[in-house]
Amino acid sequence: MITFITGxxxxxxxxxxxxxDVEGHEIDLPEIQEVDPHIIIKAKMDEAKxxxxxxxxxxxxxxxxxxxxxxxxxxxxxxxxxxxxxxxYDLVKDKDPKAQAKTIIGxxxxxxxxxxxxxxxxxxxxxxxxxxxxxxxxIFKPDGxxxxxxxxxxEEKNTVSMRKMALEELKKYLTE
Amino acid sequence: MITFITGxxxxxxxxxxxxxDVEGHEIDLPEIQEVDPHIIIKAKMDEAKxxxxxxxxxxxxxxxxxxxxxxxxxxxxxxxxxxxxxxxYDLVKDKDPKAQAKTIIGxxxxxxxxxxxxxxxxxxxxxxxxxxxxxxxxIFKPDGxxxxxxxxxxEEKNTVSMRKMALEELKKYLTE
Numbered sequence: 001m002i003t004f005i006t007g008x009x010x011x012x013x014x015x016x017x018x019x020x021d022v023e024g025h026e027i028d029l030p031e032i033q034e035v036d037p038h039i040i041i042k043a044k045m046d047e048a049k050x051x052x053x054x055x056x057x058x059x060x061x062x063x064x065x066x067x068x069x070x071x072x073x074x075x076x077x078x079x080x081x082x083x084x085x086x087x088x089y090d091l092v093k094d095k096d097p098k099a100q101a102k103t104i105i106g107x108x109x110x111x112x113x114x115x116x117x118x119x120x121x122x123x124x125x126x127x128x129x130x131x132x133x134x135x136x137x138x139i140f141k142p143d144g145x146x147x148x149x150x151x152x153x154x155e156e157k158n159t160v161s162m163r164k165m166a167l168e169e170l171k172k173y174l175t176e
Numbered sequence: 177m178i179t180f181i182t183g184x185x186x187x188x189x190x191x192x193x194x195x196x197d198v199e200g201h202e203i204d205l206p207e208i209q210e211v212d213p214h215i216i217i218k219a220k221m222d223e224a225k226x227x228x229x230x231x232x233x234x235x236x237x238x239x240x241x242x243x244x245x246x247x248x249x250x251x252x253x254x255x256x257x258x259x260x261x262x263x264x265y266d267l268v269k270d271k272d273p274k275a276q277a278k279t280i281i282g283x284x285x286x287x288x289x290x291x292x293x294x295x296x297x298x299x300x301x302x303x304x305x306x307x308x309x310x311x312x313x314x315i316f317k318p319d320g321x322x323x324x325x326x327x328x329x330x331e332e333k334n335t336v337s338m339r340k341m342a343l344e345e346l347k348k349y350l351t352e
Contacts, residue, residue, distance in 0.1 A: 030219070031209040035254050043206070069258040075251055078211050082245040091267065 002107075003056040005029065005048055011059065011163065018167040019174070027051065029058070035073045037062055038116060041106035045114060055110045057170070061103045061163060063136055065125060067095030076136060085128040085139045097124040101140055101149075103166040107173070115173060119165025178283075179232035181205065181224055187235065187339070194343040195350070203227065205234070211249045213238055214292060217282035221290060231286045233346070237279045237339060239312055241301060243271030252312060261304040261315045273300040277316055277325075279342040283349070291349060295341025 004015050007026035015022045029044040037060045044058045062074045068091065072079040079088055092099075105117045121142050128138035130150030137149035142160045149157060158164065180191050183202035191198045205220040213236040220234045238250045244267065248255040255264055268275075277297045284290050297318050304314035306326030313325035318336045325333060334340065 030206065033207040033209045033216075033251070033254075035258065040209075069263070071255065071258045075209070075254060078209075078251060079247065082211065082247045087245070 001055075003053060005044070005053070005056055005058050014161075014163060015057070015167055018164065018171055025053070025056070035070065035075065037074045037102070037104045038106075040074055041104060041116070042114070045106050045108050049108060049112060054108070054112070056108055058106045058108075059103060059163070059166075060106075061101070063140065064100045064102060065092050065095075066098035066100075067092040067125075080136055085132070085136060088136065089125060089127050089139050092125050093127075097126070099123055099125045099140065101142075101162045103162040105166045105170050107170055117166050117169035117173060119162035119167070119169065121160050121162045121165075177231075179229060181220070181229070181232055181234050190337075190339060191233070191343055194340065194347055201229070201232070211246065211251065213250050213278070213280045214282075216250055217280060217292070218290070221282050221284050225284060225288060230284070230288070232284055234282045234284075235279060235339070235342075236282075237277070239316065240276045240278060241268050241271075242274035242276075243268040243301075256312055261308070261312060264312065265301060265303050265315050268301050269303075273302070275299055275301050275316065277318075277338045279338040281342045281346050283346055293342050293345035293349060295338035295343075295345065297336050297338045297341075 001021045001023055002019060003025045004012055004022050005025050005027060006012060012024040029047050032040055032043045034040050041058050041060055048056060060074060063076045064070050064073050101121045101123060103119045107115050107117065123140050123142040125139050126141045126148060129148045130138050132138055139148065141148045177197045177199055178195060179201045180188055180198050181201050181203060182188060188200040205223050208216055208219045210216050217234050217236050224232060236250060239252045240246050240249050277299060279295045281293045282290060283293065299316050299318040301315050302317045302324060305324045306314050308314055317324045
């Protein structure tokens with residue numbers, strides 16, 4: 001059974017839907033200051049290994065603005081915290097609106113071998129619309145859709161889930 | 177003798193000028209992802225203590241934009257890396273230009289008691305001017321001056337040094 005290092009029950013449920021038997025494990029792993037998510041995930045996995053964990057996954061979901069040369073990326077939580085969705089939109093409203101929502105899953109197998117599995121959704125940063133319950137969902141409109149993540153119901157959102165894509169990639173890797 | 181955990185010879189020289197006997201010590205301390213510099217410094221000091229260090233200082237110098245509600249703060253290195261000084265200026269050119277350049281020195285004494293010592297220079301973010309050798313110096317114009325940090329000679333810059341102010345604060349603390 002794979003261990004998913006997370007305290008987020010929604011993410012855990014999503015992982016179970018795709019990978020089957022997954023147990024959640026909540027430990028406090030330090031998040032280092034970096035804009036490359038692989039380095040952040042690697043640091044977390046090294047720490048989890050030190051604590052004796054095997055066969056586990058760590059996840060990072062970040063938002064990359066083309067108009068800010070890839071910022072905020074993994075720093076999105078601080079941007080959102082300090083500026084809110086209005087402030088985030090304001091940063092790029094006169095710039096290139098293209099953005100990527102990206103999930104990277106780091107997997108450390110029983111022998112400690114590490115692999116990374118990505119899911120990327122291309123889209124645009126727009127003025128906040130929809131339900132404001134979940135992070136930056138109100139400002140991200142995936143390409144080919146008229147709605148932001150926050151305006152979509154669970155079913156539609158499920159068709160453009162970068163986290164689901166990354167989990168499917170991992171599943172492929174595990175079954176090969 | 178106090179140990180300054182830094183690999184930067186200029187910072188070390190500045191500390192010696194104010195505190196007298198200071199030795200430099202270069203160790204790799206993890207920089208955690210945070211916008212409160214005290215938490216970043218505290219994490220570094222905890223790690224240095226674990227490695228057996230006593231009577232040492234750790235320093236953080238960051239730039240806080242009023243127009244971005246305190247961002248970038250300690251995240252300035254990533255902003256500068258991704259956007260450059262032109263991009264940094266562009267972020268606030270239509271917003272409140274006020275900013276603070278702030279140095280915080282964390283000091284852990286022989287018994288491991290921690291204290292923080294600050295130096296703050298108030299100023300404005302302006303279009304880049306002057307020598308581009310040193311970080312964000314070209315976009316920070318301290319209040320009461322017509323020049324950016326990058327346009328000042330060493331002597332003038334010395335009169336508005338947030339790092340010097342923080343070191344003077346620490347000196348006061350040590351002699352009291």
